[in-house]
Amino acid sequence: MRAGDTIVALSSGTLPSGVAVIRLSGPAVREAVVSAAGPLPPARQLRLAEIRRGDELLDRGLVVFFPGPHSFTGEDCAELQVHGSPAVVRAILRMFTDRPGIRLAEAGEFTRRAFDNGKLDLTEVEGLGDLILAETENQRKQAVSRLAGGLTQLIGGWRERLLDLRAEIEARLDFSNEGDVPAELPETVGAAIGSLREDVETALASINHGRIVREGLRVALAGPPNVGKSSLLNALARSDIAIVTDEAGTTRDVREVAIDINGQLVVLLDMAGLRETDSAAEAEGVRRAKQEIARADLILWLSAPDVPALPPIDIIDAPVWRVATKADLGARPGDADLAVSVIAGSGMDILVQRLDRFAAASSGSSELVLVSRERDRSALLQASAGLEDAGSHLLDGELAAEDLRRASFALERLLGRMDAEAVLDRLFGAFCIGK
Ligand SMILES: Nc1nc2c(ncn2[C@@H]2O[C@H](COP(=O)(O)OP(=O)(O)OP(=O)(O)O)[C@@H](O)[C@H]2O)c(=O)[nH]1
Numbered sequence: 093m094r095a096g097d098t099i100v101a102l103s104s105g106t107l108p109s110g111v112a113v114i115r116l117s118g119p120a121v122r123e124a125v126v127s128a129a130g131p132l133p134p135a136r137q138l139r140l141a142e143i144r145r146g147d148e149l150l151d152r153g154l155v156v157f158f159p160g161p162h163s164f165t166g167e168d169c170a171e172l173q174v175h176g177s178p179a180v181v182r183a184i185l186r187m188f189t190d191r192p193g194i195r196l197a198e199a200g201e202f203t204r205r206a207f208d209n210g211k212l213d214l215t216e217v218e219g220l221g222d223l224i225l226a227e228t229e230n231q232r233k234q235a236v237s238r239l240a241g242g243l244t245q246l247i248g249g250w251r252e253r254l255l256d257l258r259a260e261i262e263a264r265l266d267f268s269n270e271g272d273v274p275a276e277l278p279e280t281v282g283a284a285i286g287s288l289r290e291d292v293e294t295a296l297a298s299i300n301h302g303r304i305v306r307e308g309l310r311v312a313l314a315g316p317p318n319v320g321k322s323s324l325l326n327a328l329a330r331s332d333i334a335i336v337t338d339e340a341g342t343t344r345d346v347r348e349v350a351i352d353i354n355g356q357l358v359v360l361l362d363m364a365g366l367r368e369t370d371s372a373a374e375a376e377g378v379r380r381a382k383q384e385i386a387r388a389d390l391i392l393w394l395s396a397p398d399v400p401a402l403p404p405i406d407i408i409d410a411p412v413w414r415v416a417t418k419a420d421l422g423a424r425p426g427d428a429d430l431a432v433s434v435i436a437g438s439g440m441d442i443l444v445q446r447l448d449r450f451a452a453a454s455s456g457s458s459e460l461v462l463v464s465r466e467r468d469r470s471a472l473l474q475a476s477a478g479l480e481d482a483g484s485h486l487l488d489g490e491l492a493a494e495d496l497r498r499a500s501f502a503l504e505r506l507l508g509r510m511d512a513e514a515v516l517d518r519l520f521g522a523f524c525i526g527k
């Protein structure tokens with residue numbers, strides 16, 4: 093990526109479409125817009141213009157200009173709203189990229205410039221990426237509060253407290269060097285370190301809620317072969333995505349299907365039935381099934397009247413609901429939590445209601461959970477470890493100061509104010525072109 097270039101891209105979705113938005117950012121924007129669409133409109137106001145290449149009319153559309161630094165990227169930016177025709181968009185993009193200093197943007201390059209120019213920090217960039225991909229109501233809420241700087245503020249508060257503590261300790265160290273006073277720290281410093289660590293730990297404890305909102309509640313449909321796992325998946329997803337047959341051992345691969353239950357993302361996992369088998373392919377399926385069961389948030393353990401029962405396997409950490417399937421075929425066993433039949437359609441409403449309540453409880457949807465990513469987890473763990481060490485070094489101010497510095501660095505890294513490069517390339521590569 094060359095930072096001095098002016099970049100241009102189609103920022104709206106697939107063509108053809110009613111309207112297409114072409115976005116530009118960089119030092120050549122003013123000139124390029126004037127040459128294509130006449131005098132610049134007043135800042136941030138739409139103006140209808142003819143878009144021309146020389147004498148040739150390419151399209152009529154709306155033009156808006158955002159002078160830097162008060163723009164999304166911090167540079168001069170413009171957007172053209174034109175007809176969403178592949179030929180129109182191609183002609184306009186070519187007209188711009190034929191000008192010196194203008195080229196097509198790479199994936200995420202507009203956002204990258206916003207980050208480089210201090211318009212967004214790393215957690216806000218992540219929030220933006222999540223928002224664009226959000227499919228459920230809860231994902232949208234989580235992403236928009238991260239984009240709006242919710243996490244930045246939380247971490248900003250912690251950074252301030254760390255800086256105060258470090259300043260106080262440094263001052264004492266200076267003082268003790270001069271006057272031979274032992275560098276032992278007072279109990280108030282210990283208490284402040286302890287309470288900050290508690291706040292970081294509270295956020296860490298909610299990270300699983302945040303993950304479930306962001307990535308979905310993982311629900312494994314498990315049990316022996318032929319109990320109706322794939323049939324239940326199809327019924328819940330209202331599709332016939334998984335193959336259903338009366339042969340035991342139909343499903344081998346793990347199949348994930350995401351469904352939206354009242355704004356919550358629930359990822360259903362269909363998998364091989366658990367049994368000993370001579371088939372290498374099925375055995376691999378069973379191995380993968382066990383792996384998924386071990387990392388699921390909830391297990392639906394299925395049993396059916398026409399299949400020998402299998403007790404839940406012992407690798408399960410998550411809650412297990414015993415679901416009696418094929419209720420149309422026979423009486424529900426005494427140990428079942430609920431009974432369903434996909435043929436008769438019975439019991440499905442109750443299952444969905446219970447999934448809804450479970451998902452709501454698991455995603456802590458009453459308070460918005462801002463920490464959700466692996467990167468959040470590792471930064472907060474490091475910060476917490478630094479604080480813990482500092483708390484145990486109250487007799488030695490030098491060591492405590494070093495520990496707190498480590499905690500500060502972990503938070504700076506989370507915001508992208510330090511060592512950002514490693515995270516950046518991966519993050520921006522995941523964005524679409526034009527964002
Ligand atoms: N009567 C009745 N039959 C069902 C019901 N659900 C599934 N079946 C039948 O049970 C058989 C097995 O269903 P599947 O959904 O393929 O079972 P599975 O657990 O995915 O099986 P494997 O993939 O082989 O492990 C099929 O013949 C289904 O039509 C039900 O609610 N009632």
Ligand SMILES: [Mg+2]
Nearest residue numbers: 321322342343
């Ligand atoms: Mg199956």
